[in-house]
Amino acid sequence: MQLRSYLMLRPLLQPLMRLIVARRVRQGKEDPERCGEKFGRATLARPEGRLIWLHAVGLGEVLALRPLLAELAQQAPEMSFLVTSTARSSAQVVGANLPGNAVHQFLPLDGPVFVRRFLDHWQPDLAVWSEQDLWPGAICDVAKRGIPLAYINARLSEDGMARRRRFQSGFTALMSRFDRIYAQDPQTARRLSDLGVPKPEVMGSLKPAALPLSVDDAELEQLRHALLGRRVWVAASTHAKDEAVVLEAHQEILARDPEALLIIAPRAPDRVGAVVEAVKARNLTYIVRSEGGRPKPQHMVFVADSFGELGLWYRLAQSAFVGGSFDDVGGHNPWEALCLGCPVLHGPITHNFAQDYLDLDAAGLARCISSGPQSAQALAAAVSEGVPVQVTEKAASLVSAARARLTPLAADLLSLMSRRP
Numbered sequence: 001m002q003l004r005s006y007l008m009l010r011p012l013l014q015p016l017m018r019l020i021v022a023r024r025v026r027q028g029k030e031d032p033e034r035c036g037e038k039f040g041r042a043t044l045a046r047p048e049g050r051l052i053w054l055h056a057v058g059l060g061e062v063l064a065l066r067p068l069l070a071e072l073a074q075q076a077p078e079m080s081f082l083v084t085s086t087a088r089s090s091a092q093v094v095g096a097n098l099p100g101n102a103v104h105q106f107l108p109l110d111g112p113v114f115v116r117r118f119l120d121h122w123q124p125d126l127a128v129w130s131e132q133d134l135w136p137g138a139i140c141d142v143a144k145r146g147i148p149l150a151y152i153n154a155r156l157s158e159d160g161m162a163r164r165r166r167f168q169s170g171f172t173a174l175m176s177r178f179d180r181i182y183a184q185d186p187q188t189a190r191r192l193s194d195l196g197v198p199k200p201e202v203m204g205s206l207k208p209a210a211l212p213l214s215v216d217d218a219e220l221e222q223l224r225h226a227l228l229g230r231r232v233w234v235a236a237s238t239h240a241k242d243e244a245v246v247l248e249a250h251q252e253i254l255a256r257d258p259e260a261l262l263i264i265a266p267r268a269p270d271r272v273g274a275v276v277e278a279v280k281a282r283n284l285t286y287i288v289r290s291e292g293g294r295p296k297p298q299h300m301v302f303v304a305d306s307f308g309e310l311g312l313w314y315r316l317a318q319s320a321f322v323g324g325s326f327d328d329v330g331g332h333n334p335w336e337a338l339c340l341g342c343p344v345l346h347g348p349i350t351h352n353f354a355q356d357y358l359d360l361d362a363a364g365l366a367r368c369i370s371s372g373p374q375s376a377q378a379l380a381a382a383v384s385e386g387v388p389v390q391v392t393e394k395a396a397s398l399v400s401a402a403r404a405r406l407t408p409l410a411a412d413l414l415s416l417m418s419r420r421p
Contacts, residue, residue, distance in 0.1 A: 003136060003170035010137050014111035021109070030088060037106040040117030044103050047080035050417070053124035055107055057133035058087035060333050062094050062104075064153070065130060067209035067403055069102060071410040082122055086133055093308035096214045110137040119145065126417050128152055129178075130206070132160075136174050143177040148416035150180040152409070153206050154188055157351075161191045172196040179416050182409065185355055203409055205356065208402035210335040213311030223316055226294055231260040233383050234304075234313040234342075237267040237332040238323035242347065243275060245326050245375045247282050247301075252380035254284075254300060261295055263313050265304040267323060267332070272305035279303065314340045319383055321345045324352070326371065331357065334366055339399045341392035345369055345382050365395050 021038050024030040034043055052072065056062045062085050069081055081102035083094065094104045108114040115138045127142045130153045142149055156164075164171045175181060175197045182203035183189040192200040231253070235246040243264065250262040266275050272288060279286045279301050286301040287293040289309075295302040304313055314320060320337040324330060325347030334344040334356060344366040350357040360366035369379045 002167065003140075003173045006136055006170070007140060010110060010112050014109075014113060017109045017111050017114070031091065034091065034106060038109050038114070039111075040108040040114040040121070042105060042118070042121045044105065046122055047101075047103070049078055049080060050076075050125045051080045051082055051122065052126045052128065052413075052417075053082045053084065053122060054128040054130065055084045055133065056130040058085060059093055061085070061131050061133070063097055063213070063336070064206040064210070064333070066097060066099075066211045068152075068206060068406055068410060069099060070211065071403070071406040072414065073099060073101060075407075075410050076414055082124065096308060107133075107135065107138070110135045112137065112141065115141045119147075126150070126413065128413060131155055134174065136170075139174060139177050149178045150182070150413055150416060151175070151178045152180075152182045152203060152413075154181060154183045154192065154200070155185075155205075156183075156188045156191045158191075161195065164195055168195055180412065204402065204405055206406075207333055207335045207353075207356065208398060209406055210333075210339040210399060212340055213314070213336055214308075215311040215315060220312055220315055223294060223312070226296075227261060227316060229259070231257050231383075232263065232317045233260070233319045233321070234263040234265060234317040235321045236265045236310055236313065236323060236337065238264060238275075238321075239267055239327040239329055240271075240274065240278075241327040242321070242323040242325065243278050245347070245369075245379060246321055247278060247284065248376035249379035249383065250284070250301065251282060252377055253383055256384065259297070261300065261302060263302045263304050263317065265306075265310060265313055267329075269305040269307060272303060275303055275305070310336060311340070314342045317342055318386065319343050319345060321379065321383075325349050326375070334360060335399070338365060338395040341395060343367075343391050343395070345379060347371065347375075363394060363398070365391060365398070 021030060021035055025032050025035050037043060054065050056065055062083060073079060083098060083102055083104050084107040086107050091104060108118045124147055126148050128150045132155060172195060181197060181200040183192060183200050184205045186202055189200045189202050253260045264275055284300045285298055286303055287295055287299045288303045288305060290305045314337045320342045322332050322334050322344050324332045330352035331350035337344050346366060347369055348371055357366060361368055367382055369375055
């Protein structure tokens with residue numbers, strides 16, 4: 001479908017969008033108190049003064065925006081920020097991790113009435129879209145109002161490029177609405193150029209500039225006291241295939257260190273039942289976070305089925321296995337652990353963060369555990385080895401360098417607003 005055809009269909013699709021949201025509310029997939037935001041009905045007042053609107057699809061992508069928000073606020077202290085996302089899960093964590101001059105809303109669906117209502121209320125002075133969640137109607141509506149547009153952290157794989165080839169004229173027309181396009185890596189910039197996008201620039205990924213995830217300091221101290229002297233490692237953002245390897249590895253670790261504790265934080269906390277069954281199948285004692293407990297000396301596994309507490313688990317652990325990497329998911333973000341000084345272990349399937357893991361493995365800040373019959377033993381050995389001090393120092397240096405690269409990016413984005421009265 002070409003861009004013009006899509007824009008013509010938008011008004012006709014609005015009733016269907018309403019039905020879809022109503023069904024998702026009934027299924028518990030949307031927040032009934034905030035579903036009006038999907039139709040452009042704001043649940044917060046617009047801050048006074050100039051406002052920058054940034055959009056990313058879900059929790060990980062929104063959290064990756066935080067260092068850029070911090071740099072923008074450093075250069076323009078009077079600025080306010082609106083951060084939008086699409087996934088429901090993002091809203092449950094984003095608020096606690098945003099600065100005080102930023103508010104969160106859900107992005108409205110791409111109907112013209114919904115987007116118009118949203119833009120009339122928020123009246124952004126700059127719109128910044130990140131990664132791959134691009135809504136053509138909203139982008140075109142923003143451009144028609146003369147609001148500067150930037151596309152940052154763009155990532156395009158070979159498969160993604162092949163899909164866009166089929167609708168190349170529409171994709172190129174959409175990209176022409178942006179005043180700036182920044183790619184994560186040279187490969188993405190080249191692919192965008194091959195699709196007819198003029199002069200995409202390379203900015204690097206936002207994720208290496210990660211700011212530490214928030215934490216409840218009182219809870220952290222209580223758990224540190226309770227776990228004093230124990231080896232603690234975390235398996236973060238896990239899926240079923242990750243958990244199979246991780247639990248077998250923990251059995252290996254317990255054979256040498258009976259006091260060791262594994263914290264499992266599944267990517268989808270509603271999978272807690274499946275995780276608990278897998279733990280029970282290996283005869284491991286456990287306690288579940290949502291049941292209000294804290295690990296005691298007899299517990300071998302702590303199932304952390306909660307949103308927004310990875311900052312707590314990374315601070316408690318001596319090492320982290322980052323999931324989605326023994327599964328076809330393609331890996332999850334390693335930088336949230338590294339910026340807290342927690343070295344990363346991972347499986348071999350990391351195409352979502354291919355360059356990140358290549359660089360980190362080469363620098364000795366992450367280690368790949370190969371698939372195969374010896375995966376669990378290799379993971380157990382890596383966890384048991386411990387972490388040299390220079391690893392955390394090197395991680396801090398890389399994160400600091402990535403944050404420094406945001407200074408010219410923020411300055412360029414702010415310069416786009418100079419044409420607005």
